[in-house]
Amino acid sequence: MFIDIILLLSIAVALVALFQRIQLPPILAYLATGIVAGPHGFQLIVEQADIELFAELGVVFLMFSLGLEFSLPRLLSMRHLVLGLGGGQVMSVGLIFTVLGIFASLYWSQAFVVASAMLMSSTAIVIKQLAESKLLNTRMSKLSISVLLFQDIAVVPFLIMIPLLAQQSGNVMLIAEQMGWALVKGLFAVSLILSVGRWILPTVFKEIALTRSDELFVMSTLLVALIAGLITHWLGLSMALGAFLAGMMLGEGPYRHQLEADIRPFRDVLMGLFFITIGMLLNLPSLLEDWPRLIIVLVVMMLTKIMLVFVLAKSLGESSRNALSTGLVLAQMGEFGFVLLALAGKLELLPLPLISTLVGVGVMSMAMTPWLINRHQDIVRRLMFQSKVVPKSGLSSPLPGQYIDHVIVCGYGRSGQTIARFLKIEGIPYTVIDRDPVRVQEALNGGEKIEFGDASRREIQMMLGVDKAKSIIITFKDTEKAIELLKIVKPLTDAKVLVRTTDDSTMQKLQDAGATDVVPESLEGSLMMVSHVLAISGVPIKRILKRLQHERQGHYNHLHGFYFGGESNIPFEESEVLERLHAIRLEQGAYAIGKTVAEVKLKEVSYRAVRRQGVELTHVHPDFMFAAGDVILLCGPSRYVKRAEHRLLGDWAG
Structure with missing residues (x-):
């Protein structure tokens, strides 16, 4: 047999x-x-x-x-x-x-x-x-x-x-x-x-x-x-x-x-x-x-x-x-x-x-x-002996259980629930998928549109109408699972995929996997604080909204990197990935003095600014030449910032 x-x-x-x-x-x-x-x-x-x-x-x-x-x-x-x-x-x-x-x-x-x-x-x-x-x-x-x-x-x-x-x-x-x-x-x-x-x-x-x-x-x-x-x-x-x-x-x-x-x-x-x-x-x-x-x-x-x-x-x-x-x-x-x-x-x-x-x-x-x-x-x-081409039958309302031009929300934690509430207020069709049976049952009892299942399964995404969806929202924190889901849905649909993450440490990985946009909660929280501070400081609301839009379109450029402190409670793995800010002063005898940015050839870091005689220069071009007394503000992952410091000061000239 x-x-x-x-x-x-x-x-x-x-x-x-x-x-x-x-x-x-x-x-x-x-x-x-x-x-x-x-x-x-x-x-x-x-x-x-x-x-x-x-x-x-x-x-x-x-x-x-x-x-x-x-x-x-x-x-x-x-x-x-x-x-x-x-x-x-x-x-x-x-x-x-x-x-x-x-x-x-x-x-x-x-x-x-x-x-x-x-x-x-x-x-x-x-x-x-x-x-x-x-x-x-x-x-x-x-x-x-x-x-x-x-x-x-x-x-x-x-x-x-x-x-x-x-x-x-x-x-x-x-x-x-x-x-x-x-x-x-x-x-x-x-x-x-x-x-x-x-x-x-x-x-x-x-x-x-x-x-x-x-x-x-x-x-x-x-x-x-x-x-x-x-x-x-x-x-x-x-x-x-x-x-x-x-x-x-x-x-x-x-x-x-x-x-x-x-x-x-x-x-x-x-x-x-x-x-x-x-x-x-x-x-x-x-x-x-x-x-x-x-x-x-x-x-x-x-x-x-x-x-x-x-x-x-x-x-x-x-x-x-x-x-x-x-x-x-x-x-x-x-x-x-x-x-x-x-x-x-x-x-x-x-x-x-x-x-x-x-x-x-x-x-x-x-x-x-x-x-x-x-x-x-x-x-x-x-x-029917019709001389002209008959147009396609007009669309009817979707049948029960079918989905079209809708939003798929993957994960029904606090973020997923908040998104669903606003979608409901605006009358935008949506469906939610979550794998917590208690949460799903509670939501069903409350009349929510939710299904139980593993969002990273291709078959389930097809049942949710991923090929006809307008957008897909991934709200759970597991980055590897989010990447797995992105690999599944991208070949199936042209819909925009928005991914929520805790911070900016995995933004690039998610974007490389096919995410249309990545929203880091910590950076968005900072933006909201900034908008409130600017508002109470008298900045016009239009300028605030324009600034927020500029930051999002620039992938939170001004929010990347921060100064590590002695009490920064950051695991070693994250500290090696998260971008940090680090200021380096070029004293006499430093390797970089008299050399241009192109000649120094720093890798995996960016020049946020150079301060010279009290003047801050934010546009550091490849022909910019360093001088004694310059304070260089670098931004990048910790291990690359350390290498860059050794390179600039001459402790490591490789």
Whole structure:
């Protein structure tokens, strides 16, 4: 088994890289891996049982992630579209495909399963492609997401019904009886898991979060998903149903983003194995021999879904352009369709040749999806016989849970809270991320917009919409963590990144890492004191503001460096980095007398001023020549200031 998995992953890595180059989704690469390695390809994998076990766990984690995204507030805010357009699409497409399946000589139970699989659209591909095409906040996108949301919810009853259909062989009364019993068990499972999630898990995850242990948090997440799946499995229901409920109960809490980020690597790898096992069901030689039927099924499926979505959207008052665009976006078969087909194949409810044909239809429709989304405007224009190019759909308000043109505040200490308060006063959209569970819960109780999670995780920044953010504020004191975060966000966004630090000792490091601006608290505090002193001294407010702006634009030039004293309580490491001021008097015999600044060649320090016969010269150019009695004011890190003093006085002439 170990060799089989390594072999599969090796092929998958190569094919994913190839498919990415030709801009096809990774799902198709996994399916192609299954075709190559499966029994109808090169037969590289003989024993599939162990791989299918891991693949089933992939479905469990996929449903857990789906549960994290599902929330009652989100559903209620979109209920008109979700229930109207989404519910109408599922029922109408399902009914028509079921009837077509019966006319094609399938048992009604088989026709129902086929219809359930074909009515699904690909949430993963559609959302990813809409995001890459900058279309996520269009009206067409909102309509599409409403349908996808209802489809995702509909997966749960389908997962319950398919095993019942397989067990009862089409006996309607027995199926109805079993559905009733399954409903009772389902309600018990929902009550049990949601009760545990409401009263026990928040406390458990709060204690886990307090440990600040990434490993413990990840293991606890996996354990919760698997235990919830095991509970529903014991009740004779799908493991995926339990995982969905577990995700849903945790999705309402503050740990949603961190949970999703932690489980995503496991989900993606295991889902890759799942799609590989689906690809193994694809009998490519047989499909090539029977390609006319494949093309007919593909065309009928896509045209039917496009037309029904168009009619439903129009009946809800949507424009023809948005209705048709939505139909084009949702025309493909989705990953949950493969989940249902795999379950039906495992239960021998559908014959393998039919599953192979349907998988082929799904693969081809998925391959067409990126092109359909990118070209939907041109297709709509041609189908509606419009001579002029149709402009992009107008932007709608962001969907619940989405972010756009907002500020991301990383860290919710005193600085983060102060920033958030002023953003709220000015009506600027923002979100906050913090890893202190007590603080997060307190803020949530107070109605703040805050999420629990590690801000330095790329996945969490993507969930917070870093690619669409206006600015990012880093408020925590850990410089190394701030640099790590800068390295993550800079390739993802063009937003300005403002970093707060204690003093100016790490300004250059942070700027080199990509910070747009660095705000040292000690220097800003000094500036505020200066502004108050100047104000009470009678300096006009405009001149004060101009002076403050000049200092900030000059990177606090006049605030760098200070005189060390005998009571300066500064650690050795900081004293070697912080800039200090040091005055040096050139007595007779000093090395620098009679030499220019360029000839002395001091390194890593700057000349703040030279005082000669009571006159202070602040502009020290390279041709300036030193004379006996000059007092030189140097600024720089301690070790370089000491070297410069030795150089000027002649104690060290190297």
